[in-house]
Amino acid sequence: MSSTSSTGPDSKQAQRKAAMTVLAHSAAADIAGRLAAIAIPKHENLREPENGLVMMRGRVGGDGAPFNLGEATVSRAAVRLASGEVGFGYTLGRDAQKAQMIALCDAMVQSAELCGEVEAKVIAPLRAAVNAERARKAAEAAATRVDFYTMVRGEG
Amino acid sequence: MYVAVKGGERAIENAHRLLAHERRGDRAVPEVTLAQISEQLALGVDRVMTEGSLYDRELAALAIKQARGDMIEAIFLVRAFRATLPRFGATDPVNTGEMQVRRRISSTFKDVPGGQILGPTFDYTHRLLDPQLAEGFVPEQPATAEASQAATPRVTDILGRDGLIETSPQADSDAPVGDLTREPLSFPADRDLRLQNLARGDEGFLLALGYSTQRGYGRNHPFAGEIRFGEVEVEFFAEDVGFAVPLGSVELTECQMVNQFKGSTTEAPCFTRGYGLAFGQSERKTMSMALVDRALRARELGEEAGAPAQDEEFVMSHSDNVQSTGFVEHLKLPHYVDFQSELGLLRKLRQEFAEANQAVELQEAAE
Numbered sequence: 001m002s003s004t005s006s007t008g009p010d011s012k013q014a015q016r017k018a019a020m021t022v023l024a025h026s027a028a029a030d031i032a033g034r035l036a037a038i039a040i041p042k043h044e045n046l047r048e049p050e051n052g053l054v055m056m057r058g059r060v061g062g063d064g065a066p067f068n069l070g071e072a073t074v075s076r077a078a079v080r081l082a083s084g085e086v087g088f089g090y091t092l093g094r095d096a097q098k099a100q101m102i103a104l105c106d107a108m109v110q111s112a113e114l115c116g117e118v119e120a121k122v123i124a125p126l127r128a129a130v131n132a133e134r135a136r137k138a139a140e141a142a143a144t145r146v147d148f149y150t151m152v153r154g155e156g
Numbered sequence: 157m158y159v160a161v162k163g164g165e166r167a168i169e170n171a172h173r174l175l176a177h178e179r180r181g182d183r184a185v186p187e188v189t190l191a192q193i194s195e196q197l198a199l200g201v202d203r204v205m206t207e208g209s210l211y212d213r214e215l216a217a218l219a220i221k222q223a224r225g226d227m228i229e230a231i232f233l234v235r236a237f238r239a240t241l242p243r244f245g246a247t248d249p250v251n252t253g254e255m256q257v258r259r260r261i262s263s264t265f266k267d268v269p270g271g272q273i274l275g276p277t278f279d280y281t282h283r284l285l286d287p288q289l290a291e292g293f294v295p296e297q298p299a300t301a302e303a304s305q306a307a308t309p310r311v312t313d314i315l316g317r318d319g320l321i322e323t324s325p326q327a328d329s330d331a332p333v334g335d336l337t338r339e340p341l342s343f344p345a346d347r348d349l350r351l352q353n354l355a356r357g358d359e360g361f362l363l364a365l366g367y368s369t370q371r372g373y374g375r376n377h378p379f380a381g382e383i384r385f386g387e388v389e390v391e392f393f394a395e396d397v398g399f400a401v402p403l404g405s406v407e408l409t410e411c412q413m414v415n416q417f418k419g420s421t422t423e424a425p426c427f428t429r430g431y432g433l434a435f436g437q438s439e440r441k442t443m444s445m446a447l448v449d450r451a452l453r454a455r456e457l458g459e460e461a462g463a464p465a466q467d468e469e470f471v472m473s474h475s476d477n478v479q480s481t482g483f484v485e486h487l488k489l490p491h492y493v494d495f496q497s498e499l500g501l502l503r504k505l506r507q508e509f510a511e512a513n514q515a516v517e518l519q520e521a522a523e
Contacts (some may be wrong), residue, residue: 021290024403025404030418048454053241054243054392059324061312062324062410065348067159067331067351069433070206070356070435072212072403073212076394081233088394090397092390094212139301139302141259141273142301144273
């Protein structure tokens with residue numbers, strides 16, 4: 001993930017991965033809503049969307065040898081733009097449409113021509129929503145943090 | 157016999173039709189939706205996902221609805237569903253140290269770095285039924301506070317820095333990760349297989365076994381070093397993509413049990429550990445799992461191992477409630493032929509008994 005060049009393959013991979021993270025965390029309806037705001041390039045399905053399972057792994061003690069915790073449903077798809085870029089979509093759950101939209105976005109992120117627009121009009125607003133949701137949950141959890149100092153002061 | 161089979165078909169069909177009717181209940185009462193089950197019976201959904209060994213909230217909610225709230229039946233349905241989908245592979249191991257924590261408590265350190273975060277918990281409630289909840293109750297919005305940017309390291313990592321606790325066993329790169337859904341169990345089983353078995357094991361069974369260790373059947377002096385619940389990112393190395401792709405996040409509960417020391421003439425004494433991990437908010441489950449995981453390490457740690465919770469074969473062979481219910485409930489399926497032969501044998505034995513007695517009586521009368 002560390003990259004010194006802003007145009008090297010590592011940084012492109014990091015950008016794709018960052019976009020995939022945001023998309024995987026977003027609801028399909030929200031992705032569809034954002035995609036409606038941009039012109040979708042011509043594309044074909046390289047792999048028809050399909051549902052399957054992944055075995056989710058944990059680690060002994062949280063940091064030791066891996067073990068199989070249990071499976072999760074996953075949907076995946078792959079598309080190719082008319083201009084040649086191949087995009088992949090993977091997401092937890094069984095929403096094939098969502099996997100396909102992620103694949104389409106991944107292909108666009110790789111296109112020099114489309115990258116800026118998809119980043120600005122799709123990924124960035126979705127990222128803001130995902131971060132806001134994260135912050136809301138963190139703030140709710142923070143309010144339940146035990147402050148032992150305050151308890152002692154209250155008794156004095 | 158053949159006539160009975162034909163008669164059974166229509167009876168079965170009508171029984172299932174009646175089941176569907178009873179499942180729906182009074183049709184004047186609104187039907188429960190999957191979203192309602194998932195949102196409002198969330199911990200039931202978590203249990204079905206954990207023991208069904210499949211992370212999918214919607215499917216678990218459907219299973220609960222179809223099973224009329226019978227959790228083991230719902231778990232059975234989820235397990236059966238798994239067989240209908242191909243497996244793409246295994247994820248990278250999740251990093252619970254980077255969990256977005258919604259609850260995190262330690263019973264061993266008051267001032268644990270990152271703080272004690274109670275989160276949504278039944279702890280400290282009075283366990284009095286609340287009549288307000290019967291209908292139309294609108295709860296207050298949750299309080300908020302500024303979230304700390306401080307890391308929440310695992311308590312075991314903190315103890316580990318001073319060498320006060322044993323380190324987790326590291327992976328043997330030559331050994332594949334054991335998977336009991338692919339190979340049948342054999343004993344002795346390694347810790348990876350034991351943890352997989354416990355993770356999908358019946359909560360009630362593990363709770364009872366964990367409790368038994370506390371009552372003295374394989375005592376191991378546990379402290380809840382840490383329990384944490386929150387969202388963890390999942391990544392999957394996809395060969396077609398060429399890097400680990402993010403799949404999204406899952407809710408997990410982790411329990412680190414800190415137990416009494418081991419040591420030897422060559423190794424300084426240190427705390428030992430038991431580990432629990434489960435889907436969703438499954439605190440009782442992960443605590444029980446961690447107690448039993450530690451109990452099953454008795455032999456490895458050179459402890460006397462005579463209690464049920466320390467018996468790997470006993471625990472692992474009986475922890476799965478789908479297997480258990482399959483064998484117990486099969487007793488209600490037709491055993492007519494078996495029973496006829498038993499009945500025939502019993503009649504024969506009784507006749508022999510009667511004849512023997514008659515012979516004795518005749519002999520006595522003759523004397």
